[in-house]
Amino acid sequence: xxxxxxxxxxxxxxxxxxxxxxxxxxxxxxxxxxxxxxxxxxxxxxxxxxxxxxxxxxxxxxxxxxxxxxxxxxxxxxxxxxxxxxxxxxxxxxxxxxxxxxxxxxxxxxxxxxxxxxxxxxxxxxxxxxxxxxxxxxxxxxxxxxxxxxxxxxxxxxxxx
Numbered sequence: 001x002x003x004x005x006x007x008x009x010x011x012x013x014x015x016x017x018x019x020x021x022x023x024x025x026x027x028x029x030x031x032x033x034x035x036x037x038x039x040x041x042x043x044x045x046x047x048x049x050x051x052x053x054x055x056x057x058x059x060x061x062x063x064x065x066x067x068x069x070x071x072x073x074x075x076x077x078x079x080x081x082x083x084x085x086x087x088x089x090x091x092x093x094x095x096x097x098x099x100x101x102x103x104x105x106x107x108x109x110x111x112x113x114x115x116x117x118x119x120x121x122x123x124x125x126x127x128x129x130x131x132x133x134x135x136x137x138x139x140x141x142x143x144x145x146x147x148x149x150x151x152x153x154x155x156x157x158x159x160x161x
Contacts, residue, residue, distance in 0.1 A: 013123060017051035018116040026113055026132035034127050035092035039083055041075040046125060051117055058112035058129055065091040065098055067114060067127060091127060104131050
């Protein structure tokens with residue numbers, strides 16, 4: 001997804017925040033896009049690309065799906081409404097999808113990890129959730145070695161031909 005910014009440097013569509021550590025710490029089995037309920041100043045702060053997802057996770061609260069520990073700092077553009085930076089934010093998914101996600105977490109011991117927050121073509125904020133399984137230290141080393149080899153192999157083939 002190409003990121004585009006307008007004259008003021010705001011993200012109109014593209015990635016606003018990314019959890020790059022998630023793909024290293026977890027094996028992502030499947031991904032799913034969910035809407036997120038935000039207030040106006042939260043959206044403005046997201047459009048500036050100031051959010052952090054490194055310690056965020058998704059889970060169930062009172063039968064609904066929420067995003068916990070996502071840091072969206074206050075918007076400093078003179079807006080009077082204040083919000084809590086790490087407040088739980090409701091995620092919008094269909095009932096069947098929610099049941100499937102909760103079932104995967106309960107049965108397989110999986111974790112719901114937010115991979116990124118982005119704006120779609122209509123300008124709405126979306127969260128890309130991954131159903132993930134934690135990696136052990138030796139698995140992380142193997143993943144790094146495989147990635148490095150793939151990069152070196154591509155470089156060798158590119159230089160050869």
